[in-house]
Structures are given as structure tokens and as C-alpha cells.
Amino acid sequence: MNIIETQDLTRRFGKTEALHGLTLAVPTGSVFALLGPNGAGKTTTLKLLMNLLSPTAGSATVLGVDSRRLGEREFAQIGYVSEGQQLPQWMTVRQLLDYCRPFYPTWDRGLEATLLQQFQLPESRKLSELSRGMLMKAALLSSLPYRPKLLVLDEPFSGLDPLVRDEFIRGVLEVSALGEWTVVVSSHDIEEVERLADHIAMLEDGRLALSERTEALQARFRRIEVTQDEGGAVLANVPPAWREVEQAGRLVRFVDTAYEAAATERLCRERFPSAAVVAQPMSLREIFIVLARQARAKRAAA
Amino acid sequence: MTLVWHIVRKDFRRMAVPVVGWLGAVLAATLWLRTRRVEPGVADLGVLTNWIRSVGVLANFVAWIASAGAVMLGGQWILEDRVTGSDSFWLTRPISGRRLLAAKVIGAFSALVIVPSLLLLVVLAACGFSAGELFGAVRTHLCLLSALVLVALALASLAENLGEFLFAALIAGGLVFAGPHALPPAWLAVMGPSEVVLGREAVILLLPFPVLAAVLVDQFFTRRSWRWWTVLTLLAAAVCGVRLVWRWDLSGVAPDVVQAWLPEAKVADPAAKPWPEVRFSPLAGDVTRIWGETGARLPDGTWLAPWSSEGGAREADGRKIDVRLNWAPGCGEEAAVQEALAPAGGAVARWPLLVTWREPLEPRPEWRTVAFSGAMRLMRLRGAVLGEVPLRDNAVVARGARSLRLVAMLREGLLIEEREALAGPTHDYYVLVNRARGTAQPLQMRELGGASLSGLGYRLRLLSTDAAPVTAVERDGAVVVKVRFTPEGRFTRWITTTAAASTPEGKP
Structure with missing residues (x-):
């Protein structure tokens, strides 16, 4: 069951195509990370999903409803926090909560009190007087007490110092553990997302580069180091899944994008019969960089 | 509805300080004006004139500030929850456009129209105004503030930020100031009390208000950008406006006035609408003057005054020439007063009329055969x-x-x-x-x-x-x-010329 589905979702701004034919599914209950460099189309995607922008082509459904038809009923089940969102700065934290509460029939005052204590926000301080990190926490705080089925976070870590980031991530993780919530988070900060996401999608120039479970992604990417005893390596006709192949003396390095222990071992033995093969797990950040380079090379070739 | 009031309360809390400041300034200035008086013994007319002009300038300034304040506050009322753009807080909250629109309209009109009018009512009542005067003053105030707030709400619903709103408000203000210079004089003549002017021109001049209301409502449902509306407006102007503008006659901005006296001009039976038989000489230039009278007696205490007019002339060869009729100001008033005050028998209303030809006329012999006909809108005034x-x-x-x-x-x-x-x-x-x-x-x-x-x-x-x-x-x-x-009603009469005698000096 998917809480979000898109089909050939496209958005143009004048002659610029910010998003091209995005087809994506976000499973219900997942923590889904939308990754990509600046300008990749992450914010545009989320704004299209929230009906803040209209698609030029294609369609999207959120909570089973066409994104262009999202109304009060759907938004009562959605929490949206964005770094660019204009909060009513003249309100205090308490006033913000008091203002938001009546709009949500499922608002849980107990949870509100818990989160307020957990986030350590000064209730009587105006939002305009809060730091950037506190402001993001206030926005998150106003989006959680009604237990949204879908929590959408657009670049929530931008400009936050490490301590606040950590608190923020812990906050999200804690609330996501409270129930069957789906969290969609966009970021260009891969290391932070790595701790959060169980699903990853990567956007590159408005196009979807990949979308799969984090575990599966990390399982199929390995940095392989082959150390040969003697002689030169046979680097011709390497499998297409081997990327960034480089050789330095007797050492051959590459990234296997379809790692499977036995199969990779066999393929290495065919080319380097007497070599020592070491497979090292890769972080999301490393995987992201490999994919970005690959996309750039493709563009250059095109 | 509870949630609508919830939003209204939020906006009131947000706007309370600026609204109270605005109201306080305007009411203080009103009370200040109430206390102005000329001290006994002042005999220098020059000093008095300068003094009353300075009072007028200050009052105009305050009135301008009050109007600008209403527009600014109205705009801010909307910009607090911006409609366009994609960053507004309410857009991802369970707040429908319908609900927000209702809250904004209720809040803005309550705070910026109803409350100020009620306060004014209290202040003027305390000053001792009669019920009729209070009604008139508050009605005028309500209409003006309503128009200003509607314009502000509509413009703000198109703006993504305060800068865009201010720019749009300046453009709108410029149009209002430029309007009297760009509109044909006959159109300006219809700007007056509704009981007198409910003609076609008045409807067209008032059209922007329902259009702005429609834009405001539509914006809360579609959230279109101002660019979209600009394109639509330009298209509408291209389709409808060009033809209208094309027909406007600006040739009479600085006419070469020559007057002619037509003693036999008379009001004809409206149903007959006859073309005139009489020829007259317009002389050189493109303006002539007609002096006429209704020939009908009016009830005691009433007076006929010209309001607007339109007409045409026909040459001997049958070619019709459009003309514009302007009332010559300040003529016949004293006679009208005396006649209106006459104890019995009523008055014979008289009026002067300037006739401006729509196209420049060169002196030609055949003009002696030109005849004139037109319709005049008259106000019935009761004294x-x-x-x-x-x-x-x-x-x-x-x-x-x-x-x-x-x-x-x-x-x-x-x-x-x-x-x-x-x-x-x-x-x-x-x-x-x-x-x-x-x-x-x-x-x-x-x-x-x-x-x-x-x-x-x-x-x-x-x-x-x-x-x-x-x-x-x-x-x-x-x-x-x-x-x-004061105006009591309006009616239209057809006038025809029946003589061609002329007096170049323009004196009857």
C-alpha cells in the first residue's frame, strides 16, 4: 500500500524543466528520503505533492486523493514542515499551537505537552525571536500533535547546527515510532538522512535516478579493492555494474553497483585469478556521489 | 463557521494595534476639525483665506492618510495569509479557500469599514448631528471605505508580497487620479448621487467593483498569479476597451470657444424625438453655445439643473456629425433661486449649454444649414x-x-x-x-x-x-x-433647434 504515488509528474517553470516524468511510490509507514543536489527538483516534487504547485503534466495521488484535489480532510492528516514556509512570526509558540489546534479534530493535547517538553521550546517567546533551529522545531511541533498519517519535511536540516540536527532527527525518529506514520523527508544532507530513512529516492536534474529500500541500496553497493600478486589486470570488458574502475599498480579499485558476494567473487576471479578481493560497505554519501558522477558523465556523453 | 471566527479572531489580534492607531488618528483629526473656528474680529480676508486653505490642506492630507491607511491595512489583512505563492502557512493546513475568504472578508470589513463607521456615528452623534445627517455621513463613509477595502483585498489577493501589493495599489491609485483626465467629460457628469445617475455610463464606471469582487473570490479558490490576471485584463481591454477609447473625443480639451445664441431652442416631446428643422451658424471654431428653457412650469420650490447631455448635428446633405454637449457653469442660478422662491406659479428653468463638435470644423458655407438635435439629462432639485x-x-x-x-x-x-x-x-x-x-x-x-x-x-x-x-x-x-x-430625480428631454440666428458675442 502506497501513501503517495506519482505518474510521469512533470513541472516546468517557463523554459526550465524542474521535474521530468517522475514516477514514484512511497510505501505507507516508511521513512522516505528524497535526495539530490541543490536544484535537483526535491522541493518542487514536495510542493507538487502538497498542491502548492500544479503539475505541468502527469499526476500524483496523496492519501489516495489526486494532489490537485487535496482539501481540508486530507490536510488534517498531513504535517508539512519546510524551511521556506512562512510561519506567523508575530505569534508566540503557545499562540501558534492554540491557533492550529481547532483545525485538527484528532489533536492530542497530551502529545502536544509531551512534544513541547521534549523540544524544549519557550512557549511565551515569539516565533520571530526564535533561532532557525527552534523555528523548525516549532513548525514540527505544530505538525505533530494531531498524529498525521503523512509527515512531509522539506530540507529540515538546512542551517541547523549539529546539536539541533541531532535533536531534530531524534524527534522525528521518536514520533515516527509512535505510530504508523509515513515520513517523507527531502534533503541534500545525506549523512543525516542515512540515520532516518528506510527508503531512498535520488533525484538528478529533475529525473529520478533511483528509488529503493535503504538496506537494499546499501547492500548492492560495495567498494571493491583487488590486490594482485603479480602481472597487470585485465580491465577490458568489465561488467556494466562496475563503476569508477581505476588501477594503481597492482591495485584495482571499483564500485560494484550490483554487489552479491558470490557473484562478485566469481567475476573478480575470472579477471584476477590470484588477487585478494576486499569488498567494503559504502555509506549513502559515497553511493550518492557515485551516482551523481555517473549522471554527470551521462550528460556529458549526451 | 466556528473555524471562520477562529481565523477572524487571529487576524483581529494581529491587526489590532495598527487598526487602533489608524482609527485613533482619523478620529482625532475629525475632532480637531470640529473645533476649528474663525476668531471674532479677524478682518483680513487674505489671512483668512490662507488659514482656511491650510486647514483644508491638512484635512485633505488626513483624508488621504485615512484612505491610504484603509488600503494598507486591507492589503495586510490578506497578506497575513498570502493567497498566491507556495509558502503560506495556511496552504498546507486544513483551511479551505472558502473558509479563509469568509474570515478575511468578515474581519477586514468589520475592522476597517463597520467599526470605523460606528465610531464615526458615535462621534458625530455626540457632536449633535441629526439622524438624517448621521445617516448621510455614515453612508458616504461606508461606501468609500468599502470601495477602498475591496480594492485592497482584491489587489492583495494577487500579490506575493508587500512590494507587489504596494506597486499594484500605486497603479490603481494612479488610475483613479488619471481617470477624470482620461474619461470623456460626458462620463464624468454621471458621477453623482445614485438617485440621479443610474445610467449606462455609471454602470460601466462602477463595473470595476464587481469585477474586483469576482477576482477576490476566484483567487481564494484558484490562487492564480497576477501575471495571469494581467494577461486576462489586457485581453479584455483589447477586446472591449479599444473600441470605446477610439470613440472618445479628446479634441475639445482646449476648444476655441465661439458662442451663438439660439433663442428658439426648445424641449420637444420625448416620444416624438424629432430632428430639427432650423438651421444655424456655428461660426468658426468647434464650440458653440445654446441657451434654452424648458417652457414647462415646475412645482413650487423645485429647480431644473442640467446633468449631462448628448446630441448630434446634421448638415444639409444629411451627413450626421456627433457633438458633445457641455453645460456652461454658473449661469442662471440666481434667476433659478428667485424663481424657486417665488410663492406661487413655479419656475421656468433655463440653462446654458456649450456644444462641442466631435470633429474639428473648418468654416464652410454649408454650415449655415447645419441643424442640431440632442438629448439632455436634467436633475430636478428641490430647495x-x-x-x-x-x-x-x-x-x-x-x-x-x-x-x-x-x-x-x-x-x-x-x-x-x-x-x-x-x-x-x-x-x-x-x-x-x-x-x-x-x-x-x-x-x-x-x-x-x-x-x-x-x-x-x-x-x-x-x-x-x-x-x-x-x-x-x-x-x-x-x-x-x-x-x-438637493437632487430629487433625473429625467431626459430631447432638444431641437428651431432658429439659426446667431450672436457672435454670445450674449442673449
Whole structure:
């Protein structure tokens, strides 16, 4: 069951195509990370999903409803926090909560009190007087007490110092553990997302580069180091899944994008019969960089 | 509805300080104007004129600030929850456009129209205005503020930020100021009280308001950008406006005025609408003058005044020439007053009429055969004596908050100070009446200056006779009677020329 589905979702701004034919599914209950460099189309995607922008082509459904038809009923089940969102700065934290509460029939005052204590926000301080990190926490705080089925976070870590980031991530993780919530988070900060996401999608120039479970992604990417005893390596006709192949003396390095222990071992033995093969797990950040380079090379070739 | 009030309360909390500041400033200025008065003994007309002008400038400035404040606050009311763009807080909350629109309209109109009008009602009532005057002042105030707030809400619903809103408001303000210069004079003549002007032009001139209301409503459902609306407006202007503008005649901006006297001009039966038989000579230039009279008697105390007109002329060869008719200002008023005051028999209304040809005319022999026909819209005015003040320094006649004070009898004339609630277009006349002698002498009125604010009017006028200053003998037992004519209705008459005699000097 998917809480979000898109089909050939496209958005143009004048002659610029910010998003091209995005087809994506976000499973219900997942923590889904939308990754990509600046300008990749992450914010545009989320704004299209929230009906803040209209698609030029294609369609999207959120909570089973066409994104262009999202109304009060759907938004009562959605929490949206964005770094660019204009909060009513003249309100205090308490006033913000008091203002938001009546709009949500499922608002849980107990949870509100818990989160307020957990986030350590000064209730009587105006939002305009809060730091950037506190402001993001206030926005998150106003989006959680009604237990949204879908929590959408657009670049929530931008400009936050490490301590606040950590608190923020812990906050999200804690609330996501409270129930069957789906969290969609966009970021260009891969290391932070790595701790959060169980699903990853990567956007590159408005196009979807990949979308799969984090575990599966990390399982199929390995940095392989082959150390040969003697002689030169046979680097011709390497499998297409081997990327960034480089050789330095007797050492051959590459990234296997379809790692499977036995199969990779066999393929290495065919080319380097007497070599020592070491497979090292890769972080999301490393995987992201490999994919970005690959996309750039493709563009250059095109 | 509960949630609508929840949003309204939020906006009230947000806007309370600026709204209270705005209201306080306007009401303080109104009360200040209420206390203005000319001190007894002031005899220098130049000083008085400068003083009343400075009061007028200040009152105009406050009125401008009040209007600008209403627009700014109205815009801010919407920009608090911006409609366009994609970053507004409410867009991802369970708040529908319908609900937010209702809250914004209720909140903005309550705070910026209803509350100020009620406060004004209280202030003016405390000043002693009568119920009728209060109704008139508050109605005017309501209409003005409603128009301003509607424009502000509509423009703000198109703007993504305060800068865009201010730019749009400046453009709109520019259009309002430029309008009288760009519109044909015949259109401007229809700007007046609704009971007098409900013609086609008035409907077109008022059209922007329902259009703006439609834009406001649509924006809360579609959230279109101002670019979209600009394109739509330009298209509409291209389709509808160009033809209209094309027909506007701007050739008469600085006409070469030549007058002709047509003694036989008369009002024809509206049903017959005949073309004239008579020829006349328009002489050189593109403006001529017609003097006519209704030939019909009016009820006691009423007077006919011209409001607007349109007409045409036809040459001997049958070619029709469009002409524009402008009323010559300031003619026949004294006669009308005297006739309206006549105890019986009613009045014969007379009017002067300037005829402007739509196309420049070169002197040609065949013009002698040109004949004229046209329709005139006339106002029926009803006169009433507002009060009489004895002819002595500092004499006052007051009814409620309305007062008429004879400040001084200067060499130049009688200086009077008036304070009243603002009404629609009116015609005030003054007659020097001496009942003991059985005489009534119309007085010429010269406006020295005035100020108006929030329904309160204050002005200084100088009354004089055609002849020498009012003598001591005439003063004895004399009173100045103020007569006010107010519009009662409008009707149209066809006029035809039946003679061609002309007097180039323009004198009957």
C-alpha cells in the first residue's frame, strides 16, 4: 500500500524543466528520503505533492486523493514542515499551537505537552525571536500533535547546527515510532538522512535516478579493492555494474553497483585469478556521489 | 463557521494595534476639525483665506492618510495569509479557500469599514448631528471605505508580497487620479448621487467593483498569479476597451470657444424625438453655445439643473456629425433661486449649454444649414430653507451640529462660517431678505476654502451683492437666508433647434 504515488509528474517553470516524468511510490509507514543536489527538483516534487504547485503534466495521488484535489480532510492528516514556509512570526509558540489546534479534530493535547517538553521550546517567546533551529522545531511541533498519517519535511536540516540536527532527527525518529506514520523527508544532507530513512529516492536534474529500500541500496553497493600478486589486470570488458574502475599498480579499485558476494567473487576471479578481493560497505554519501558522477558523465556523453 | 471566527479572531489580534492607531488618528483629526473656528474680529480676508486653505490642506492630507491607511491595512489583512505563492502557512493546513475568504472578508470589513463607521456615528452623534445627517455621513463613509477595502483585498489577493501589493495599489491609485483626465467629460457628469445617475455610463464606471469582487473570490479558490490576471485584463481591454477609447473625443480639451445664441431652442416631446428643422451658424471654431428653457412650469420650490447631455448635428446633405454637449457653469442660478422662491406659479428653468463638435470644423458655407438635435439629462432639485442668520457680527444659527455663523461684515462682503455633515451634490444659495421692507436680494457666493473629513464639513464663504456693500439701512432688520437645493430625480428631454440666428458675442 502506497501513501503517495506519482505518474510521469512533470513541472516546468517557463523554459526550465524542474521535474521530468517522475514516477514514484512511497510505501505507507516508511521513512522516505528524497535526495539530490541543490536544484535537483526535491522541493518542487514536495510542493507538487502538497498542491502548492500544479503539475505541468502527469499526476500524483496523496492519501489516495489526486494532489490537485487535496482539501481540508486530507490536510488534517498531513504535517508539512519546510524551511521556506512562512510561519506567523508575530505569534508566540503557545499562540501558534492554540491557533492550529481547532483545525485538527484528532489533536492530542497530551502529545502536544509531551512534544513541547521534549523540544524544549519557550512557549511565551515569539516565533520571530526564535533561532532557525527552534523555528523548525516549532513548525514540527505544530505538525505533530494531531498524529498525521503523512509527515512531509522539506530540507529540515538546512542551517541547523549539529546539536539541533541531532535533536531534530531524534524527534522525528521518536514520533515516527509512535505510530504508523509515513515520513517523507527531502534533503541534500545525506549523512543525516542515512540515520532516518528506510527508503531512498535520488533525484538528478529533475529525473529520478533511483528509488529503493535503504538496506537494499546499501547492500548492492560495495567498494571493491583487488590486490594482485603479480602481472597487470585485465580491465577490458568489465561488467556494466562496475563503476569508477581505476588501477594503481597492482591495485584495482571499483564500485560494484550490483554487489552479491558470490557473484562478485566469481567475476573478480575470472579477471584476477590470484588477487585478494576486499569488498567494503559504502555509506549513502559515497553511493550518492557515485551516482551523481555517473549522471554527470551521462550528460556529458549526451 | 466556528473555524471562520477562529481565523477572524487571529487576524483581529494581529491587526489590532495598527487598526487602533489608524482609527485613533482619523478620529482625532475629525475632532480637531470640529473645533476649528474663525476668531471674532479677524478682518483680513487674505489671512483668512490662507488659514482656511491650510486647514483644508491638512484635512485633505488626513483624508488621504485615512484612505491610504484603509488600503494598507486591507492589503495586510490578506497578506497575513498570502493567497498566491507556495509558502503560506495556511496552504498546507486544513483551511479551505472558502473558509479563509469568509474570515478575511468578515474581519477586514468589520475592522476597517463597520467599526470605523460606528465610531464615526458615535462621534458625530455626540457632536449633535441629526439622524438624517448621521445617516448621510455614515453612508458616504461606508461606501468609500468599502470601495477602498475591496480594492485592497482584491489587489492583495494577487500579490506575493508587500512590494507587489504596494506597486499594484500605486497603479490603481494612479488610475483613479488619471481617470477624470482620461474619461470623456460626458462620463464624468454621471458621477453623482445614485438617485440621479443610474445610467449606462455609471454602470460601466462602477463595473470595476464587481469585477474586483469576482477576482477576490476566484483567487481564494484558484490562487492564480497576477501575471495571469494581467494577461486576462489586457485581453479584455483589447477586446472591449479599444473600441470605446477610439470613440472618445479628446479634441475639445482646449476648444476655441465661439458662442451663438439660439433663442428658439426648445424641449420637444420625448416620444416624438424629432430632428430639427432650423438651421444655424456655428461660426468658426468647434464650440458653440445654446441657451434654452424648458417652457414647462415646475412645482413650487423645485429647480431644473442640467446633468449631462448628448446630441448630434446634421448638415444639409444629411451627413450626421456627433457633438458633445457641455453645460456652461454658473449661469442662471440666481434667476433659478428667485424663481424657486417665488410663492406661487413655479419656475421656468433655463440653462446654458456649450456644444462641442466631435470633429474639428473648418468654416464652410454649408454650415449655415447645419441643424442640431440632442438629448439632455436634467436633475430636478428641490430647495429648502436651511436657516436664517441676523445681519450682525458673530450671529449664529445652529440646529444640532449644523451651524451657520456670520463671522464679520467685511468691506468685501459678509463672511460666513459653516459647519455641517457632508451631503451629496448640493447647490447652496443665499438671499438677503428684509421682511420689513419686503425685499429679497440674491447674494453672490465666493468659496474662500473648506475642509471635509469623515463626514464632517467646514467652510468659509464670502457673500456679496452685485452692487455696493450692504448698507446700514439694508442691515436693519435684514437676515441672510440659506437655501439648499438637493437632487430629487433625473429625467431626459430631447432638444431641437428651431432658429439659426446667431450672436457672435454670445450674449442673449
